[in-house]
Amino acid sequence: SGCFTYDPGFTSTASCESKITYIDGDKGILLYRGYPIDQLAENCTFLETAYLLLYGELPKAEQYEGLKERITKHTMVHEQMNRFYTGFRRDAHPMAVMVGVVGALSAFYHDSIDIKDPRQREMASIRMIAKMPTIAAMAYKYSVGQPFVYPKNDLDYSANFLRMCFAVPCEEYQVDPVLARAMRRIFILHADHEQNASTSTVRLAGSSGANPFACISAGIACLWGPAHGGANEAALTMLEEIGSVDRIPEYIKRAKDKNDSFRLMGFGHRVYKNYDPRAKIMQKTCHEVLDAVGHHDDPILKVAMELERIALSDDYFVQKKLYPNIDFYSGITLKALGFPTDMFTVLFAIARTVGWIAQWMEMIEDPSQRIGRPRQLYTGAPERAYVPVEAR
Ligand code: CMC
Numbered sequence: 001s002g003c004f005t006y007d008p009g010f011t012s013t014a015s016c017e018s019k020i021t022y023i024d025g026d027k028g029i030l031l032y033r034g035y036p037i038d039q040l041a042e043n044c045t046f047l048e049t050a051y052l053l054l055y056g057e058l059p060k061a062e063q064y065e066g067l068k069e070r071i072t073k074h075t076m077v078h079e080q081m082n083r084f085y086t087g088f089r090r091d092a093h094p095m096a097v098m099v100g101v102v103g104a105l106s107a108f109y110h111d112s113i114d115i116k117d118p119r120q121r122e123m124a125s126i127r128m129i130a131k132m133p134t135i136a137a138m139a140y141k142y143s144v145g146q147p148f149v150y151p152k153n154d155l156d157y158s159a160n161f162l163r164m165c166f167a168v169p170c171e172e173y174q175v176d177p178v179l180a181r182a183m184r185r186i187f188i189l190h191a192d193h194e195q196n197a198s199t200s201t202v203r204l205a206g207s208s209g210a211n212p213f214a215c216i217s218a219g220i221a222c223l224w225g226p227a228h229g230g231a232n233e234a235a236l237t238m239l240e241e242i243g244s245v246d247r248i249p250e251y252i253k254r255a256k257d258k259n260d261s262f263r264l265m266g267f268g269h270r271v272y273k274n275y276d277p278r279a280k281i282m283q284k285t286c287h288e289v290l291d292a293v294g295h296h297d298d299p300i301l302k303v304a305m306e307l308e309r310i311a312l313s314d315d316y317f318v319q320k321k322l323y324p325n326i327d328f329y330s331g332i333t334l335k336a337l338g339f340p341t342d343m344f345t346v347l348f349a350i351a352r353t354v355g356w357i358a359q360w361m362e363m364i365e366d367p368s369q370r371i372g373r374p375r376q377l378y379t380g381a382p383e384r385a386y387v388p389v390e391a392r
Contacts, residue, residue: 192355
């Protein structure tokens with residue numbers, strides 16, 4: 001009873017009004033607060049982008065300095081949280097660690113979980129954006145059995161993260177500026193993408209009044225899935241499995257086969273029915289990083305470029321409008337930066353935390369906001385009477 005629309009996968013349901021991110025999937029356009037993604041990725045720092053997403057405008061110099069100062073004050077995590085890590089198996093997937101540790105922040109920061117208080121909301125946001133790289137780098141360090149590296153606050157957000165991941169005690173560590181720029185771009189490209197699955201999860205969790213740390217943890221859980229944030233890992237695994245250019249046709253054939261569940265990972269998108277604008281920047285960044293680390297002859301890059309070329313001229317992919325998405329080239333790039341595949345989605349989570357928080361803030365500040373409560377199309381048994389066990 002009642003009147004509602006059935007829309008599996010929410011392909012035509014707008015869940016909210018938003019002023020943050022605009023996508024035109026047919027034209028391949030992505031704007032953060034009106035600014036094209038390529039201009040931001042080329043010119044901004046990550047915290048400048050974060051300011052833009054959170055507050056709606058690019059920061060003036062003193063506003064930018066203010067945000068930087070607030071963020072750097074909060075980059076350390078509570079020392080007691082170190083013990084969390086040692087409670088996990090060392091071979092745990094770092095996304096499992098992220099879901100747990102970020103969720104646990106609400107057990108530590110009681111002074112920033114009252115969502116009715118704007119100052120507490122702001123404090124929770126700053127804390128999460130500041131701590132996410134530290135928490136992620138600790139997950140990585142724990143998995144490889146190395147000591148945690150504390151944040152170095154005179155470095156920029158991306159360079160500091162690389163250092164926390166790759167520096168070791170007693171050895172000088174210099175962040176390569178090409179790699180730091182690549183990391184910064186990757187973070188900017190992943191910072192927001194309107195109402196995708198994880199962002200919708202954060203909004204839905206937040207609509208009940210749940211605290212922001214718990215909401216972001218829910219977003220991380222959703223992001224982990226292979227159809228969402230896990231796709232960069234899946235794309236690289238696929239490229240490595242293909243291994244050489246001569247095996248591509250076999251995989252293209254499988255991807256087109258209706259009776260085979262195999263899909264070309266890193267291809268297709270729910271919204272982009274044209275080239276993903278982020279994929280273009282990612283491809284360029286990928287070449288720069290491979291050059292910087294001396295891997296320009298990487299056979300996997302050759303497979304990727306040839307696969308892209310073949311797919312883009314194949315009727316199946318053209319008709320279904322399946323273009324490479326951001327994840328197609330990000331896996332190769334992240335590998336060249338030195339990250340193991342199970343860290344890829346974690347890096348996505350660091351960046352997307354800014355978008356999740358901006359979206360969560362927008363929702364909480366919207367006076368028309370109500371608890372999210374979708375309906376269903378019931379297809380189960382009609383009403384029937386209980387049957388005692390001996391009579392079944
Ligand atoms: N390879 C082969 N065929 C595909 C692919 C692919 N990668 N993607 C879609 N198709 C086909 C699909 O079989 C279907 O064919 P038909 O109409 O004959 O049944 C048609 O294209 C439409 O696919 P869909 O699954 O209905 O489209 P969707 O909008 O529900 O799914 C998607 C979008 C991204 C989940 C899907 O394209 C996919 O699984 N791609 C591979 C995984 C991937 O790269 N994901 C990253 C997404 S971007 C980053 C992010 O948002 O986290």
